[in-house]
Amino acid sequence: GKDFLPQDDQSEFEVSVKTPAGSSLSGTEAVFKEIENELKTIPGVQGLFTTVGADIRRQVDRGSVIVNLVKPDKRE
Numbered sequence: 314g315k316d317f318l319p320q321d322d323q324s325e326f327e328v329s330v331k332t333p334a335g336s337s338l339s340g341t342e343a344v345f346k347e348i349e350n351e352l353k354t355i356p357g358v359q360g361l362f363t364t365v366g367a368d369i370r371r372q373v374d375r376g377s378v379i380v381n382l383v384k385p386d387k388r389e
Contacts, residue, residue, distance in 0.1 A: 324382045329354070331375040338373040341365050346370055352380055357388040 328330045345363050365376035
């Protein structure tokens with residue numbers, strides 16, 4: 314019976330991705346462009362914020378997309 318996730322809807326979620334070791338920055342960016350294009354097709358997506366290589370070690374083989382959604386009462 315324990316739940317460590319907040320019960321309220323924050324109208325956002327994060328997608329974290331790690332490409333194969335040794336991937337170039339341009340290769341990783343291409344993967345994230347594809348991910349962004351897929352995410353944009355989801356109803357209720359309002360905006361995306363993508364970072365690549367922004368972790369503390371600046372590894373260009375990983376990144377994340379923060380997906381902002383419309384408010385819960387406006388979703389289909």
